Amino acid sequence: MKPQFLKISIFLILIALIFIARLSYLQLFTDRYALNAANTSIKTEYIIPQRGVIFDRNGKIMVGNQPSYEISFTEALMKSDFDTLDFCNLVKISKTDFIKTIKSIKKEKYFSKLTPMTFMKNLSREDIARIQEIIFKYPAFSIVSRPQRQYEVSTSGNLLGYTNEVNEREIKKDSLYYLPGDFIGKTGIEKSYEKDLRGEKGIQYVQKDIRLRNIGSYKNGALDKDVITGKDVTLTIDYDLQRMAEEMMVGKQGAIVAIDPSNGEILVLATGPDIDPNLFAGPEKTRNLYKLQMDTIYNNRPTFDRSLQAAYPPGSTFKLLTAAAAMQMGVMDEKTIFPCGGGFNYRGLRIKGHGGADPLVPAIQVSSNCYFSYAYIAIMNKYPGDPTRGVNEWKKIMSSFGVGEFLNNDLAVGSKGRIPTGEFYEKRSGGKKDWTSAYTMNGSIFNGMGQGDVLLTPLQMANSIAAIVNKGWYYTPHIVKAIDGKPNPDPRFKVKHKTLVAAKHFDPIIKGMEAVVLNGTARGLKSNDFTMLAKTGTAQVPQGKDNSIFVLAAPADNPKIVIAAVMEHAGFGATWAGPAATVIAEKYLTGDLKREHLYKKMINASFMPEYKRQWDVELKRKGLYKEPSKDSLSLATIEQRLRTAKDDSQKKELLLKKDSILLKIKNAAKK
Numbered sequence: 001m002k003p004q005f006l007k008i009s010i011f012l013i014l015i016a017l018i019f020i021a022r023l024s025y026l027q028l029f030t031d032r033y034a035l036n037a038a039n040t041s042i043k044t045e046y047i048i049p050q051r052g053v054i055f056d057r058n059g060k061i062m063v064g065n066q067p068s069y070e071i072s073f074t075e076a077l078m079k080s081d082f083d084t085l086d087f088c089n090l091v092k093i094s095k096t097d098f099i100k101t102i103k104s105i106k107k108e109k110y111f112s113k114l115t116p117m118t119f120m121k122n123l124s125r126e127d128i129a130r131i132q133e134i135i136f137k138y139p140a141f142s143i144v145s146r147p148q149r150q151y152e153v154s155t156s157g158n159l160l161g162y163t164n165e166v167n168e169r170e171i172k173k174d175s176l177y178y179l180p181g182d183f184i185g186k187t188g189i190e191k192s193y194e195k196d197l198r199g200e201k202g203i204q205y206v207q208k209d210i211r212l213r214n215i216g217s218y219k220n221g222a223l224d225k226d227v228i229t230g231k232d233v234t235l236t237i238d239y240d241l242q243r244m245a246e247e248m249m250v251g252k253q254g255a256i257v258a259i260d261p262s263n264g265e266i267l268v269l270a271t272g273p274d275i276d277p278n279l280f281a282g283p284e285k286t287r288n289l290y291k292l293q294m295d296t297i298y299n300n301r302p303t304f305d306r307s308l309q310a311a312y313p314p315g316s317t318f319k320l321l322t323a324a325a326a327m328q329m330g331v332m333d334e335k336t337i338f339p340c341g342g343g344f345n346y347r348g349l350r351i352k353g354h355g356g357a358d359p360l361v362p363a364i365q366v367s368s369n370c371y372f373s374y375a376y377i378a379i380m381n382k383y384p385g386d387p388t389r390g391v392n393e394w395k396k397i398m399s400s401f402g403v404g405e406f407l408n409n410d411l412a413v414g415s416k417g418r419i420p421t422g423e424f425y426e427k428r429s430g431g432k433k434d435w436t437s438a439y440t441m442n443g444s445i446f447n448g449m450g451q452g453d454v455l456l457t458p459l460q461m462a463n464s465i466a467a468i469v470n471k472g473w474y475y476t477p478h479i480v481k482a483i484d485g486k487p488n489p490d491p492r493f494k495v496k497h498k499t500l501v502a503a504k505h506f507d508p509i510i511k512g513m514e515a516v517v518l519n520g521t522a523r524g525l526k527s528n529d530f531t532m533l534a535k536t537g538t539a540q541v542p543q544g545k546d547n548s549i550f551v552l553a554a555p556a557d558n559p560k561i562v563i564a565a566v567m568e569h570a571g572f573g574a575t576w577a578g579p580a581a582t583v584i585a586e587k588y589l590t591g592d593l594k595r596e597h598l599y600k601k602m603i604n605a606s607f608m609p610e611y612k613r614q615w616d617v618e619l620k621r622k623g624l625y626k627e628p629s630k631d632s633l634s635l636a637t638i639e640q641r642l643r644t645a646k647d648d649s650q651k652k653e654l655l656l657k658k659d660s661i662l663l664k665i666k667n668a669a670k671k
Contacts, residue, residue, distance in 0.1 A: 042218050043114070043206050046179070049199030050147045052230035054160065054189060056239035057265075057481055061152045063160055063277070068148030069123040071131070071141055072116035072181075073105060078140040087138050090131060091120060109168060110180040116142065118165075118181045122283040146183070149190075149281055153239065155246040157275025158305040159479075161188020161412065162289070177201070187303075189479065191412040193233055196483055202227025234482040236265035241584055245270035248580045248599070250641060251606030253299070254547075254566040255307035255458040258584055261466035261553065261562050264475030264493060268563070268584060269459075271307045273300055311417040311455035312566055315537030315573065317551045318450030319372045320468055320509050322379075323360055325397040327505040329390075331378035334360045334508035340370035364512025365520035367536060369449045376448025380436060387436050388422025391444070395419050400499040401464045402474065403456050408492060410478050418455040420447070451540060461551055461564035468513075469533060469553040469562060471506040472499045514556055522550070522574050525582045525598075530589045531556035532582070536573035544569040545607075550577035554585045561588050570607050606637065631661050 054063035071091065088098050105117045119141060123131070132143055149163055163183045171178045178184065184198070185191040203225040205218035217224065245256040249272030258268035279288040292303050304310070326332045337359050363371035382390040399405050404419030425444050429435035446452030456464070459477060467474040478493045513533035516522045521536040533556050537549030548570035553559035563584055565577035579598040587593050638658050642651060 047202030047227040052197040066150040070144045071120040073119040075113040151277040157277040161190035162280035196231045199230035200228035231484040248602040253568040257462040313539040314450040315539030317537035326375045328501040338374035361512045365515035372448040391422035420453045471503040548576040
C-alpha cells in the first residue's frame with residue numbers, strides 16, 4: 001500500500017473511532033437522546049404553575065387565579081375508528097367546525113403529531129363535568145386544567161393588564177420556556193413583571209409504550225423538575241384611592257396620577273376611560289379584547305393609557321419649570337420684574353396681560369402668561385444671536401426633571417413627551433442661525449407658559465412636581481413595591497436623581513405654589529384640614545374646549561403626596577382637574593372624604609358631549625352621521641357607573657334605571 005493511501009486510511013479509521021466513542025458516551029452515560037422530545041418511548045409532560053397574586057400596597061388582592069379548562073389534541077393518539085360525529089356531539093360543535101379546527105392546528109408552525117395542541121378553550125365547569133366521564137373513549141383528546149386570572153376589582157384594567165396565548169414572536173424571544181398554547185402577560189403589570197409572575201413549569205418524564213400509553217415515570221422521577229408557583233407582587237398602588245380616581249374619570253378622558261415624593265412610589269395611576277379587567281377573563285375574552293381595541297368612537301380608545309401614553313400641553317403648570325430653568329441659567333431671579341401692564345408684545349406677537357409688573361412669586365400666584373413668556377425669551381436670548389444654544393441649555397435642564405425623556409421605570413408602556421431642541425426651530429425657520437422671527441417664535445415663545453411645542457405625560461407632570469417640592473431631586477416613579485414579600489430589588493428605584501437646578505431656586509417657586517392656594521387661582525380649593533402647594537393649568541388644544549390641568553403637593557411643609565390631574569376638554573384647571581386632585585389628597589392625608597360635594601361634582605360630570613360634538617362634525621364631513629338617541633346615551637352612562645358602583649344599593653338603583661330605559665326602547669321598537 002502506498003504511504004499516502006495508508007495515511008488516509010488511518011485518518012478515516014480515527015474519525016470513525018471518535019464518532020463511535022462519542023455515540024457510545026451519549027447513549028450509555030447521558031440522557032440526552034433518551035429525553036429527546038421525538039423519542040417515542042419517553043415523553044416530556046409540563047405542569048403549568050399558578051401565576052403570582054397581585055396585591056395593592058395595603059394587602060388587598062387585585063388579581064388571583066381560578067382554573068381554566070381546555071381540550072388538547074395529539075394526532076399520534078388518533079384511532080382509525082374515531083367516531084367524529086359522536087365526539088362532536090359530546091363537545092357540542094359541528095362536524096364542519098371540527099374539521100376546520102383540526103386543519104388549523106396542523107397548519108401551525110410548531111405542530112407535531114406527538115405534541116398536544118389546544119383544540120378548545122374556556123370550557124365551563126359544567127362542560128368539563130359532562131365531558132370527562134366519556135372522553136377516555138377518545139385518547140387523542142384530553143382535558144387540560146390551566147390557571148386563569150381571576151380579577152377581584154372592577155377597575156384598573158390598563159394598569160393590571162391581561163394574559164393571553166403566546167404568539168410566534170414571543171416564543172422565539174424565549175424559546176427555552178414558552179411552548180405553543182402557553183400564556184404570557186400581554187399588557188400592564190402582567191407584561192412588565194411576567195418573569196416574576198409566571199413561575200417555573202414543572203417537568204415530568206413519562207415512559208410510554210408503542211401506543212403512547214403511560215407505563216410509569218422515567219428513572220423513578222429522578223430527572224423530574226418540581227413546578228414553582230409564580231411570585232406574588234405587591235403594587236405601590238393604594239386601591240381605595242385608585243378606585244376613587246377611576247370613579248371620577250367616568251364620562252371623561254384624561255388621567256389622575258399620584259406619587260409619594262419621598263420614594264417615587266406611584267399611589268394612583270388612573271386613566272379615563274377605564275377598563276373593567278373582568279373583561280379579560282371567561283369565554284367572551286377574545287371578543288371583549290377585540291371590542292376594546294376597536295372602540296374608537298368619540299376618540300374613546302380605552303386601551304390607550306392616558307396616564308402614561310398621552311402627551312399633553314401642560315399649560316400653566318409648566319411655568320414652574322420655566323422659572324426654575326431661567327433662574328438656573330442666570331437670566332432672571334426671584335426679584336426680576338417683567339412689564340405686563342399692557343400685556344405681552346414682542347416682535348409682533350401679542351398676549352393679553354393681567355396688568356401690573358410683578359416679581360416671580362406673585363406671577364405664579366396669578367399665573368401670568370406675560371411674565372413667563374418674557375422669561376422664556378430671556379432663556380432664548382442668553383447667547384445673543386444664537387437662540388439654539390440657549391434653548392438647548394434649557395432642554396438639558398428640563399431633561400434632568402425627567403420630561404422629554406422616557407423615565408426608565410417598570411411600566412409596560414410610556415411616552416417621552418416632547419421638549420424641543422434649538423435645532424427643531426432652526427429647521428422650522430429654514431436653517432437660519434438666528435431663527436427668532438415672529439413666525440418661528442410663534443411656537444417657541446409659548447413654551448414658557450406650557451403651550452407651544454412642549455408636551456408632557458401626566459406621570460411626567462407629577463414627577464416634575466415631586467422634583468420641585470424635593471428642591472431638586474426625585475426617585476424614578478415605579479409601580480411595584482415588593483416581590484414575594486421582599487422589597488423590590490430593582491436598583492433603578494434606589495437612585496436619587498438630581499436636577500440641574502440649584503436647591504436655592506426652588507424656594508420662591510414653592511412660595512408661589514403656596515400663594516396659588518392661599519390667594520391665587522386655586523384659593524377655592526383650600527382645605528381646613530391640610531395645607532397645599534398647587535398650580536392650575538388651562539391648556540388650549542386645537543379642537544374643542546381647553547384641557548383642565550392641576551398639580552398639587554400636600555401638606556405644604558413636608559409633602560407626602562404629589563398629584564397631577566388632566567381632564568380633556570373640561571375647561572379651567574381649578575374648576576375640574578383641581579377638585580379631583582384635591583379629593584385624592586384629602587382621602588390620602590386624612591383617611592376620610594370630608595368635602596364630599598367635590599367628589600359628587602366629579603362623578604356626576606361628563607365631558608363626553610364635547611367629544612360627541614367633535615365626532616359628529618367628522619362623521620357629517622364623511623356623510624356617515626347618525627344621531628344617537630338620548631336613551632342609548634343614558635344607557636352608556638349607566639353602564640359606566642355600574643362598573644364603579646360602591647355598594648349593592650347603588651347598583652340596585654342603577655339596574656332599575658337601566659331596566660326602565662331598556663323597556664322604553666323595547667316598547668318604542670314595537671310601535
